[in-house]
Amino acid sequence: MCSKENPDTHNVCQFCGARLKPFILPGAEAIRPPSDRSSPAAGPSPSASAPAESPADDWLTRLRAQDENRPQADSSRPPTAPFAQPAPLDTDFLRARLGDSAPPSAPTPPQEAALESQAEELPDWLKSFRQPEAEEPAPAAQIPDWLEQPQEAAPEPQADALPDWLQSFGAPAASAAPEPSTGGWPSAPTPPPEAAALPDWLNTSSRPEPAAPAAPVESAPIEQSDAPLGDWLNSLKPTGAPPPPPPPQTGSLTFESSGSDMDYLGSAGASQPAGGASTERPAWLAALRPTGLDTPAAAPAPLPAAPFVSTAPEQSAPSAFFADDLPDWLQTSGAAMGAKAQADRMATPPSAASAPSPTQPNALPQYGSTEPSQWLAALRTPGLGAAQFDHDREESAGPLTGMRGVLTAESVISLVGKPGASVVRFVVTDQQSKQAEVFRTILSEETTTEAAAARAGRRFRFTYPVDRLLVALALFAVALAPYFFPALASPTLLPPPSALSPALQGFVTTLGNLPVDKPVLVAFEYDPASAGELNPGVQATLTQLMRAGVRVAAISTRPAGVGVAQEALDEAAAETGAADRYGEAFINLGYLPGGIIGLQQFAAAPQQSILFDYRQTGSPWARPWLNGVNSVRDFSLVVVAAASAESAQAWLEQVQPSTGVPLAAIASAAAEPLLYPYYQSNPPQLSGLVSGWAEAAAYDNATGRAALLAGRDPALALRWPSYALGLLASGLIIAIGAVVSTALILSERRPARRDTPLPPKAPPVVGLVRRGPQKPEAASKPAAKPKKK
């Protein structure tokens, strides 16, 4: 009840759909008993009867007055207390009814004996029910008022005052009470088979209308009941007639626990166990159902699931057809029956649950319906019973938020046993998919390249990469341009480098302060491939040393470096006029094997490491200027010309620390960052550094050798402009390539993606694996086209 105001003309609340006026069955006035006994059909809820104190309800007022005169012990108990827990309510109600209708002395001695004999066999929880029954009578507060009324109106609670049908019903009901399955609601207001044996108030409920078939309860076989049935129930057994169709889902009926006097019926129905034979609905109750309710056509609209009970008006709209005609207690009972039907469907296998039946016009799964989705049904583990699910648990996250009775993922995952389906594939993220695609593309390119090479071999196709050829031609043309267009080599546009870096300045200073009487060791740690970059710096150094009169000894730990050293020495000697002074002004010690081990050996005992010079002129140590060299520290300076940083590091780490000899380096530009920390150390392990041809040219300019060479051969002066233009062309090509690549990337992103429809979004992946057949998506994708070269 929403307690909102409604117009007086409304019978049902326009907000919550609750009845505002008491419901009166057609013809109720004619059959109302003169004794003002309450009628169950006309029993209004307290909230509904409060605003309308009609004269017809005077009998209720009198009943309340009589109720107030009852003993305080009974009236002090809250009337809604028995309905707090629905499960034991049924038993309490039955015992209370039996206790009230028949006093403690009412059970006959055989019945008592039978009960006592069965007491030992009963479980503890049933004994707990029996114990208060034996000690004290059932509390009257647990009995609805309409049932207390006959008790109060009777002069004395004697068994003789009971109707026959109740006397015959008492003993079996007591014996059947311990069984939970028979503790349901049907045994409470057991209707008599004959109207003459009925009390008057019950006669009023049995309308003369033809009774509708009690379809909702006849689905359960009545033979399964262990409790003895009365004659009137036996008469209700089907006599060969085909069972009526299963009831339509009545879950749309709103379940309102408004504390009505008749709510105990709804509670009993909710606690009714599935499959129990006692679910048989008596005829008098079936007669109260509106006609056409049990037929499939009477329920055309899809009915919401009972577990997903909602009291929203729009959800109860399909039941508005008969909602006004049904009393509240029947509505609650119908809602409970809908819950039972839903529980039965959840217990059935998915295939059976999802299969449409003739009596289920709303077989299509939809949100809020009782039918689980197909993908949800696929997740159900076969053989998992309904008892293992918590139907009242409400989903709190995910797309099923707010729904009840949903198969929980935890219960599926935590099941131990044989998996229901095999793992089809792993769940991969988008990033992993991209990486896998890149890996697959690389592999496919490898295979396509081999295939293309094989085809090229057969067809003699020209497959040379054109872009590389164009770049090579462009660089070659630019490098030759100063020789054909001297204007490009103008010193005003491309001046030779003259600035000296700190490391280069240290190199110049170190060489300028060398003593003449001590030789200098030059290590050639590069191959002919790097000679183009390193030879200018080496030549400048050698010529400066030879001009200064410093003797030079060369060595190399590379087999090819020995030849490079000899060429550099010969060229420097020719430049300084000492070409015929091999062994006197310079000497080539040759190859030093062993790598860093050979360096350590040479640093400690050079005369033991090198026995012959490169030209095999004898022992180099026999030369006068090398005779006193017993260690590397006897050289005034070690100059390492290295193409790689590792070669220079070997000298810096294996020779310099152990000998303390000054060490300078001529390295390629690529090795400069790795060698710079040795120069920046304190004290510096590296006295000076010449990196690349640019600093070699600067060093040449600083020593005046460049001008000397230019005066001797003007073509030598064009080497620097050629080198500078080549660098400019390389940078320009890289920049153009970056711009073009960016433009291509942007042009690829823009168009077609919007024209092509987006693929359907895949359903969310539940758990770690997907069950069922999967589409081979990766295999279906076409292979990436190989790049055209």
Place this chain on the structure above:
Amino acid sequence: MKLRLPMAVAISMGALTLVAYFIPIGPLAGLRLLLLTWAGALAAVALLVGIANLALVHLRHLSTFRGPWVYSLALLVAFVLMLGFGLLSLIPTGLQEFADIAAFSHTAFHFAFVFIQIPVEASLAALLVVIMVVAGARLLRARRNWSAVAFIVVSLILLLGFVTINLPLLNALPGLRSWIMQAPAAGAVRGLLLGIALGTITTGLRVIIGADRPYGE
């Protein structure tokens, strides 16, 4: 014994060399020098063994005409010629009968080195320039991220920083290049060198204490 003997020899020699490096006194220094001489001789022999193995492999290819046997033939011819010229050039000058042969061999050996090996290796290095330039131009097609953009920008600065051009904006490039090489690049390399040094020390100690046995199984 098969495993323990190499391990004992390696550990003892390594520890002895290490101690002699820090305490170069008396017999320790002589023993360390002896071990280093042995190691150098073994390295030279290993080089000869490698050359012989290379010749045998290509000789096997040539004998069976398997694979690109033409290249094997070229390698073997060059190997024999250079080895022959080198050995003949070592003939002592005192032997007058072989003086012409020795002079010719020396000239031929020098000619092959100067006019064949040096131009070939220089040409290969020149091809590397073209490949690097093309790779730099294609870099953004292969890697579409900010790291590639930064790589291109820094490489352009360093490349053009070598050149002194009398243009307004390009004048500042040499200074910018020098700063990049000496500040961020040198700082990064310092960390790299420290890591390499620590790794080398750890590896050496593991070999000395026997945790790693690269000489055995």
